[in-house]
Amino acid sequence: MKKILLYLSTEKHASAFDITVAHDSGVDVVLPYDNVELDEVADIIYHSLFPRGPKELKNTAVFIGGHQIMKAKEYLKKTLETLDRLPLGMRVSVALDPDGAYTTASACVGNIKEYIRVDGMNAVVLAGTGPVGQSVAALLAKEKCRVTLTSRHKKRAEETTKNLREEYGIHVEAAEAGTAAQLKDVLINAQVVVAAGPEGVQLLPENLWSGLEKLRVLADLNSVPPYGISGVDEIDRVVKKHGKTVIGSIYTGNHKMRIHQEIIKQIFRDTDQVFDLYKTYELA
Amino acid sequence: MKKILLYLSTEKHASAFDITVAHDSGVDVVLPYDNVELDEVADIIYHSLFPRGPKELKNTAVFIGGHQIMKAKEYLKKTLETLDRLPLGMRVSVALDPDGAYTTASACVGNIKEYIRVDGMNAVVLAGTGPVGQSVAALLAKEKCRVTLTSRHKKRAEETTKNLREEYGIHVEAAEAGTAAQLKDVLINAQVVVAAGPEGVQLLPENLWSGLEKLRVLADLNSVPPYGISGVDEIDRVVKKHGKTVIGSIYTGNHKMRIHQEIIKQIFRDTDQVFDLYKTYELA
Amino acid sequence: MKKILLYLSTEKHASAFDITVAHDSGVDVVLPYDNVELDEVADIIYHSLFPRGPKELKNTAVFIGGHQIMKAKEYLKKTLETLDRLPLGMRVSVALDPDGAYTTASACVGNIKEYIRVDGMNAVVLAGTGPVGQSVAALLAKEKCRVTLTSRHKKRAEETTKNLREEYGIHVEAAEAGTAAQLKDVLINAQVVVAAGPEGVQLLPENLWSGLEKLRVLADLNSVPPYGISGVDEIDRVVKKHGKTVIGSIYTGNHKMRIHQEIIKQIFRDTDQVFDLYKTYELA
Known part of the structure; x- marks a missing residue:
């Protein structure tokens, strides 16, 4: 059949x-x-x-x-x-899996956890108001990070964090990051950064992130040049640069694909499965 | 190919x-x-x-x-x-087969004929203005029943019976059955009743149909609880209760499926088949 | 895969x-x-x-x-x-292949070339403002015919020939052919005629084309009766009548199918193929 x-x-x-x-x-x-x-x-x-x-x-x-x-x-x-x-x-x-957000966010946070113990860390999700960004924020918060979510518009960031509180009962900080100064300010204490902006838009210039002393892991989710995090073109792997770990978007994309395919297999194995964000994250 | x-x-x-x-x-x-x-x-x-x-x-x-x-x-x-x-x-x-009406009506009337000789009987199609209801009415009339078709709105019942006359050249009586009294009135002489209302809406309470002396066969077409005919939960079979035969919706649905599948097979066997209501009914 | x-x-x-x-x-x-x-x-x-x-x-x-x-x-x-x-x-x-125009036009002109050396000939595309007609005109012009494209409305013919000039850098003459007199006038010197009108509309009566002395090859693209070119019902082949060669629409359609299928095969063979009109015509 x-x-x-x-x-x-x-x-x-x-x-x-x-x-x-x-x-x-x-x-x-x-x-x-x-x-x-x-x-x-x-x-x-x-x-x-x-x-x-x-x-x-x-x-x-x-x-x-x-x-x-x-x-x-x-x-x-x-x-x-x-x-x-x-x-x-x-x-x-x-x-x-709206817009692939749950599988992508699960892959992203799953990958980050391979390189850093996230519990208690400061994490920033740049341009995080979209489906993927807010799901990444939710999973990082679930993993007990202190999470800040940015947008060029403070109001949109706040709406998103309000939704996250109502939906998952978690606290995420909202921040405006429209200018270079604001961006630097929000990143100064971050150990983890995720760039969740649209395809083909650079969010984080190399000369900024290379100098952030506390920063240890960066993950980019944009695989159409220019990439979200500049300075690393090997987007299909994990790269060490300026003493930091940079996780490429295609590397995360490949992980996302494995999770996505596993979900398809499982929903045709039993008739009582329901994959929401947390259930999806279990596969990461 | x-x-x-x-x-x-x-x-x-x-x-x-x-x-x-x-x-x-x-x-x-x-x-x-x-x-x-x-x-x-x-x-x-x-x-x-x-x-x-x-x-x-x-x-x-x-x-x-x-x-x-x-x-x-x-x-x-x-x-x-x-x-x-x-x-x-x-x-x-x-x-x-608009809305599955032709295959469902064919299965329904085909099943009824297994339990009663319909020629000359009084049949009532409850909530019969939809595609399935009017097709059931047409087939029962073709089988020489005296058919009454009900609606909560007299006008809609009349429009439907007018359509049936123009389309098939048959006479079906229109009746309003919005209240319990009207419902009892229309059913008092019926030997056959078909409940053709929408999913999840009860049309015929058990304490009414159990007391109808002339009634011999009931067929329900709604398979989402509450069912159209109350008092019989075994909707995947034919049940004898209060001295009457009750044909479940899933039982009819299974018959409908066999007719539907047979049509698909036949339209790919020859290139000159045309399945309308009467042609479909030949497969019941 | x-x-x-x-x-x-x-x-x-x-x-x-x-x-x-x-x-x-x-x-x-x-x-x-x-x-x-x-x-x-x-x-x-x-x-x-x-x-x-x-x-x-x-x-x-x-x-x-x-x-x-x-x-x-x-x-x-x-x-x-x-x-x-x-x-x-x-x-x-x-x-x-908008509206099948590129594959159909390629098949049509490819077929015509089997029966006449088109270089330098006068060709008329009747009702040629649609996707197929203008593509036929473009290919005939590329093959160095002197091409005239007709419409019932002069303005629409002119818009089309203007587009062809801008798109392909070719010159095609625009002509109005709304009346029998106009039609005869535009065809008087033609060696090649293509009827590119809609399905079920006759464009060229037999008593007109049979008397055109210079005319050698006619191709019809309409396969729903009445056909575009009257007097030839064997539309699945090439027919000789009144001393002229008439290429049927189904005959061209079969050729079009082979080109179309070949394109599908080639776009799944390599990842760098781009089939536009000229590339499609190479397969004719």
Whole structure:
């Protein structure tokens, strides 16, 4: 029986990344549903489950993507409520990975932990208001770092840290880092820095990070030049430079891929798996 | 050569149910076209046929879904007109099953006939204005039942029975059943009752149907609790209770699945099949 | 590893023709992206490439379709710019074939050259403002024909020939052919005529073309009756009638199919192929 992955996205276009990974992880058919509204979720879930019997349903699974992390979480909640209303045995596993944020953040923090004992460290997530950045912040806080999350706009940073408090019960500091002076200020005591900005935008110049005395580990998440952290072009590996460890974006990306593929395998192994951020991080 | 099913839907989202059944019935590729407008049908049909030669076209077929039964029928008509304009040999089979209504109604009436000789009986289709309900009414009328179709709104019931008269040349009585008193009134002489309401809505309380003396067969079509007919939770089978036969929704659903799968097989066996309601019912 | 074709379309519906040909040419999965805006192209390209490594990327390719030839060219340009920004080795092949115009025009002109030495001939493309018509005109001009392109509206013909001059640096004459007299006038010196009008519309009556003394080769591109060139119903072959050679639309269509399938094979063989009009014509 074919492995069918129901892919729900809040966006106009379902992610070619997620669909490709699904196929490369053994899925036979991906059914992409884009532009999905919250009140359409139940119907789509019902329709994807009903054609198969309880014993066949391990060949069906649900994956929720899309850019908007808060919205995607509501979709997960709605999906689980819908599954709970079904007769016994009518169930499928579900994974949530909006914008690849959970798998990427898990890989990123998992990698950092290979090079430093993070408990009690000062960590800064630069340009951290996006799905990946805030998930990195959440995982670092869970690992007992003191985390600061920056944005060019103080207000956006504060909104994000407020969301993180409400969602995960964690405290993350918000900081504005629009100017070079602000950036230096926020980084002065950091042992760990993650650059979580968009593709092709440099966030951290080499002449700044090379001189930060306490800094020990840097991780970049942008793999389109110019990279987020300047001065290191070997983005497919971990490099030692200026006495610091720099984790390249492709290196983290490869780890992310292994986690992502493992999730796909697990949601087709059992019908009761639910992959949220913390569950995903267990695979890192 | 891959079996390709062109799936046309008038809705925003093509049905995950129909696509899953297609894959589970041996189709290799489903091409879902959603939000299809009537004046786009010809172009889509042409483009799906032209790449293949007459001998290859038995590996291509068309399936028309969507919630709106009247609209779907227009799409079938347009599809057949389009096929008729093509050179000899350029043809594919077509199935129409809006909202699964034809296959579900066929299974439902087919099952009822296993337990009662329906010719001349009084049959009531509760909440019968939807695609499935009106198709059940049409088939029961074709089998020479005296059929009454109910709605909470008299006007909607009347519109539906008017459509049925125009479409199939059959007479179905319209009745309002918004209150318990109206419901009892409409059921008092019924030998057959079908509950065709939406998922998760109870239509017929046990203390009402248990006391209806003439009633012999009940069929429920709602498989999300609370069920349409209360008092019977074994929805995957046929149950005898209060001296009456109650046909569960999953039991009918399983029969529907066999009909649905058989249609998929037949539209890929020959290129001249057209499955409408009556043709579908022949498989029940 | 599965062969995945990313299909980008500017239209509401991705072409069932192109998707079917892809499957019939060995592609495992087609990811259709419709309604794509120019500023979405980069993101979609990134997301389809990132999950696979340099050595795996020959199993991914991009195909750009849609009706609007000028817009599709911008999408190709944007796609190539996006690929150029990626790290070394991260690359896939790309084919552009808006509305099948490049493959059809290549097949059409390739076929004509089998029957006449086109260099220096007078060629007329009837109803040539669409994607196929203007591509035929471009290829005939490249082959050193003196080309005239007609439309019922002079202005539209002129816009098209202006585009052709800007795009390919070639000169094509614009002519109005709304009436029988205009049509005769424009054809009086033609040795080659291509009928590039829409499906089911007759452009050239037999009693006109049979009497054109200089005319030697006619090619029709419409395969839905009534055909573009009347008097020849054997559209799957090349027919000699009234002393002239008439190339049927299905005959050209079969040639187009071979070119189209060859393109699909080549874009999955290497990662550096770019199929535009001239590159496509090399396969004719």
